[in-house]
Amino acid sequence: MNQPFIRTRAGGRENVLVRGVEPTALAVHRAVRLVEGRMFRPNLGEVVVGRGTLARYRGAGVGSQIEFGRRRWTVVGVFDSGGTAFDSEIWADVNDVQNDTRRDGYSGVRLQLDSGADRYAVVQRIASDGRFTLEAKPEAAYYREQADNANALYLLVLTLAVVMATGAVFGALNTMYAAVASRTAEIGTLRALGFGRGAILVSFLSESLLLAGAGLIVGMGLAAIAVLAINTLLSGVQFSMMTFSVATVLLRLSPGGALLGGLFAGAIGVLGGLAPAWRAAHLRVVDALHRA
Numbered sequence: 226m227n228q229p230f231i232r233t234r235a236g237g238r239e240n241v242l243v244r245g246v247e248p249t250a251l252a253v254h255r256a257v258r259l260v261e262g263r264m265f266r267p268n269l270g271e272v273v274v275g276r277g278t279l280a281r282y283r284g285a286g287v288g289s290q291i292e293f294g295r296r297r298w299t300v301v302g303v304f305d306s307g308g309t310a311f312d313s314e315i316w317a318d319v320n321d322v323q324n325d326t327r328r329d330g331y332s333g334v335r336l337q338l339d340s341g342a343d344r345y346a347v348v349q350r351i352a353s354d355g356r357f358t359l360e361a362k363p364e365a366a367y368y369r370e371q372a373d374n375a376n377a378l379y380l381l382v383l384t385l386a387v388v389m390a391t392g393a394v395f396g397a398l399n400t401m402y403a404a405v406a407s408r409t410a411e412i413g414t415l416r417a418l419g420f421g422r423g424a425i426l427v428s429f430l431s432e433s434l435l436l437a438g439a440g441l442i443v444g445m446g447l448a449a450i451a452v453l454a455i456n457t458l459l460s461g462v463q464f465s466m467m468t469f470s471v472a473t474v475l476l477r478l479s480p481g482g483a484l485l486g487g488l489f490a491g492a493i494g495v496l497g498g499l500a501p502a503w504r505a506a507h508l509r510v511v512d513a514l515h516r517a
Contacts, residue, residue: 397497
């Protein structure tokens with residue numbers, strides 16, 4: 226792998242990850258597929274670029290020449306990896322990259338095991354072979370380590386979400402207490418007609434949960450619009466990797482994120498509505514009718 230500087234469409238310079246691969250790379254990286262042009266041919270200075278690279282950098286279209294390292298390279302294809310970090314890379318023949326950088330060897334090897342193969346045995350064999358200084362690990366674990374810096378951002382986002390949720394709880398408390406105060410006569414009438422405290426409590430708590438659910442639906446709609454706008458207008462989110470290159474990934478709405486939002490909305494509805502509902506349920510009938 227190599228990280229040369231390439232000019233962006235905005236005129237700046239950024240490190241881009243150039244990955245030297247074999248022509249059979251698409252058979253190993255099964256999530257990656259060509260969407261335009263063809264695969265490069267070995268030893269001819271040809272490259273294929275990811276969709277993120279095509280959108281972000283100058284001269285990255287099929288048929289164009291892009292300059293990095295000690296030569297100019299011809300772009301012959303565009304690939305799509307489904308919004309992963311591969312979309313921010315340039316793939317070239319490994320021999321061409323080694324000749325250009327004047328370096329031998331490989332920085333990493335990706336193995337695709339047959340179904341039913343003993344992965345642990347492969348890991349142990351590589352680790353015990355003194356001819357190589359390699360460490361074998363699942364690809365997901367490797368990229369998880371590369372993304373350690375993102376964990377701090379994830380914690381920051383969660384902290385911000387908790388702070389905003391706390392403010393939303395106080396807002397819900399204020400709204401529901403105001404609802405109880407404005408409907409004192411209604412509460413007294415319902416109690417006089419025989420409705421129990423449990424029914425009053427459930428009624429106000431359900432109202433609080435419905436309001437939280439409505440807020441969840443609106444929030445998810447706004448999130449969907451934001452994701453669509455970022456992916457369309459900005460071609461995803463760019464971030465710096467440990468390799469000093471810039472990666473571009475697409476945002477996605479996931480069931481896990483929706484579930485987390487639902488849990489936050491439910492907690493806000495319960496915490497913001499329970500105390501006012503409890504107060505409404507325990508109003509004395511005489512006092513409620515008298516205040517009306």
